[in-house]
Amino acid sequence: MAAGDTQPDLPDRVIVPRSDKHQVVVIGSGFGGLFGTKALRKADVDVTMIAKTTHHLFQPLLYQVATGILSEGEIAPPTREVLANQKNAQVLLGEVTEVDLENRLITSHVLGRELVTPYDSLIVAAGAGQSYFGNDHFAEFAPGMKSIDDALELRGRIFGAFEMAELGAARGENVDHLLTFVVVGAGPTGVEMAGQIAELAHRTLTRDFRAISTRQARVILVDAAPQVLPPFGAKLGKWTQEKLEALGVEVLLGAMVTDVDERGLTVKYKDGSEQRIEAVAKVWAAGVQANPLGKQLAEQTGAPLDRAGRISVNPDLTLPGYPEVFVVGDMISLDNLPGVAQVAIQGAKYAAKEIDGRLQGKPAQAPFKYFDKGSMAIISRFRAVAMVGKLRLTGVVAWLMWLVVHLFYITGFKNRVTAVIRWAVSFLGKGRSERTSTEQQIFARVALQRLARGATDLVSEPGEYDDAERRRTELEAQAAEEARLSDENKRGVKVGG
Numbered sequence: 001m002a003a004g005d006t007q008p009d010l011p012d013r014v015i016v017p018r019s020d021k022h023q024v025v026v027i028g029s030g031f032g033g034l035f036g037t038k039a040l041r042k043a044d045v046d047v048t049m050i051a052k053t054t055h056h057l058f059q060p061l062l063y064q065v066a067t068g069i070l071s072e073g074e075i076a077p078p079t080r081e082v083l084a085n086q087k088n089a090q091v092l093l094g095e096v097t098e099v100d101l102e103n104r105l106i107t108s109h110v111l112g113r114e115l116v117t118p119y120d121s122l123i124v125a126a127g128a129g130q131s132y133f134g135n136d137h138f139a140e141f142a143p144g145m146k147s148i149d150d151a152l153e154l155r156g157r158i159f160g161a162f163e164m165a166e167l168g169a170a171r172g173e174n175v176d177h178l179l180t181f182v183v184v185g186a187g188p189t190g191v192e193m194a195g196q197i198a199e200l201a202h203r204t205l206t207r208d209f210r211a212i213s214t215r216q217a218r219v220i221l222v223d224a225a226p227q228v229l230p231p232f233g234a235k236l237g238k239w240t241q242e243k244l245e246a247l248g249v250e251v252l253l254g255a256m257v258t259d260v261d262e263r264g265l266t267v268k269y270k271d272g273s274e275q276r277i278e279a280v281a282k283v284w285a286a287g288v289q290a291n292p293l294g295k296q297l298a299e300q301t302g303a304p305l306d307r308a309g310r311i312s313v314n315p316d317l318t319l320p321g322y323p324e325v326f327v328v329g330d331m332i333s334l335d336n337l338p339g340v341a342q343v344a345i346q347g348a349k350y351a352a353k354e355i356d357g358r359l360q361g362k363p364a365q366a367p368f369k370y371f372d373k374g375s376m377a378i379i380s381r382f383r384a385v386a387m388v389g390k391l392r393l394t395g396v397v398a399w400l401m402w403l404v405v406h407l408f409y410i411t412g413f414k415n416r417v418t419a420v421i422r423w424a425v426s427f428l429g430k431g432r433s434e435r436t437s438t439e440q441q442i443f444a445r446v447a448l449q450r451l452a453r454g455a456t457d458l459v460s461e462p463g464e465y466d467d468a469e470r471r472r473t474e475l476e477a478q479a480a481e482e483a484r485l486s487d488e489n490k491r492g493v494k495v496g497g
């Protein structure tokens with residue numbers, strides 16, 4: 001069957017033709033997906049990367065997009081541009097909905113168009129999403145921080161709250177709920193967001209408003225855990241909390257969020273007492289849930305899932321009974337590996353090497369071993385914490401280290417250059433280069449969710465294109481007639497005269 005052929009009984013189902021080469025399918029264009037694909041550039045294979053976004057997202061800098069430091073393009077270059085020179089790699093847009101391990105077929109969809117892609121080897125790197133711990137309805141009022149859409153929505157909500165406060169104050173209203181910002185989750189992302197919102201309020205925006213004083217804004221960081229940054233240990237956690245408080249962030253620990261609505265949220269303490277916080281702008285940075293494809297893989301292989309939906313893999317990152325299927329990154333549960341970029345990168349490179357090695361008849365590698373290069377979290381300009389091996393760093397040294405490491409990992413030379421300029425604007429100066437936000441940024445997600453099939457409801461089905469083509473022919477004829485009338489100076493000339 002040739003590309004583009006359709007099966008008679010499934011009019012929109014298109015099966016990608018196989019090439020003569022070993023066919024590798026990679027699901028996801030994040031750290032695992034991109035580094036796995038790149039690692040196969042010299043292998044004698046054809047690689048098809050299927051991902052539901054057209055970009056490779058550098059998630060660690062999402063908070064800077066949300067708070068106006070960086071633009072979305074700087075942290076999310078087009079994947080096909082990144083892979084433009086890798087001739088054995090094709091990038092296809094699509095959300096993978098089905099992995100058929102028995103028949104080695106991947107089914108993906110985009111805007112009602114289905115595609116089925118066969119594989120010989122598969123690398124699944126679909127990552128993780130936000131977890132609301134069973135309270136998914138909180139998401140409407142407290143967006144997470146997992147995608148470009150999330151970051152732009154949060155940017156709109158944060159800067160929008162200051163705008164609405166100015167408007168409310170000009171109308172003589174109480175605006176405390178608009179000038180209170182709550183970040184749920186005191187891990188690295190929550191700490192970074194709280195620190196940046198505090199810097200916005202107390203440093204960047206102080207001269208821009210007339211009816212409100214942005215210095216009066218409250219920034220509250222809430223977590224059910226007894227310390228901030230638990231994975232960084234007690235000492236760095238305490239240091240971070242002190243620095244956040246010095247910035248004006250209120251840190252509420254042992255505080256479990258039990259309800260979230262448009263106007264605020266409720267927290268419950270260990271002693272049973274409850275506190276209501278009125279805050280329109282809320283950020284959810286509390287939990288992660290592995291991609292639901294993990295559940296499909298578990299059902300087909302019997303591999304167990306942990307509480308966060310991560311699938312148990314063999315020591316060589318394959319699935320039990322399916323040595324041709326590798327799962328890497330945030331989706332896996334193996335030896336308590338953390339959900340960090342390096343686990344995904346190293347795992348994907350390992351899988352790629354194994355696929356290439358098998359084709360060359362090499363013996364199997366030793367089990368996957370993660371090399372921990374350290375962890376970092378930024379608190380505000382000139383303040384960060386870092387753990388490298390047994391070394392614990394704080395302050396400017398850790399901040400500079402953070403800067404260099406992140407610069408190194410940003411994809412693309414031009415993005416590195418512009419990031420340095422933007423950081424100078426924000427860290428040395430007071431400005432934010434990316435403060436633009438629109439109504440659509442803030443409300444489109446919820447509006448799309450209210451449509452039964454999301455964006456698919458807004459576009460033609462593939463079959464409906466016949467009508468569109470007819471309409472195009474009419475429009476082209478109309479345009480040609482308009483041009484003829486002008487060229488022949490026939491406008492205003494009496495018809496038939």
Ligand SMILES: Cc1cc2nc3c(=O)[nH]c(=O)nc-3n(C[C@H](O)[C@H](O)[C@H](O)COP(=O)(O)OP(=O)(O)OC[C@H]3O[C@@H](n4cnc5c(N)ncnc54)[C@H](O)[C@@H]3O)c2cc1C
Pocket residue numbers: 027028029030031032033050051052053057058059060061062063094095096097125126127128145146188189291293328329330331339340341342344376
């Ligand atoms: C806000 C934030 C800050 C972070 N900060 C750090 C940090 O400072 N340091 C660090 O090491 N780690 C950090 N992390 C974690 C790190 O980003 C992840 O561990 C890493 O991205 C995992 O890589 P992955 O390839 O498993 O998944 P991801 O990078 O998330 O990639 C998943 C890919 O799969 C695609 N996808 C998902 N579902 C489907 C589907 N059904 N069909 C097709 N495609 C699909 C997605 O579009 C995406 O391209 C941070 C994460 C977040 C969210």
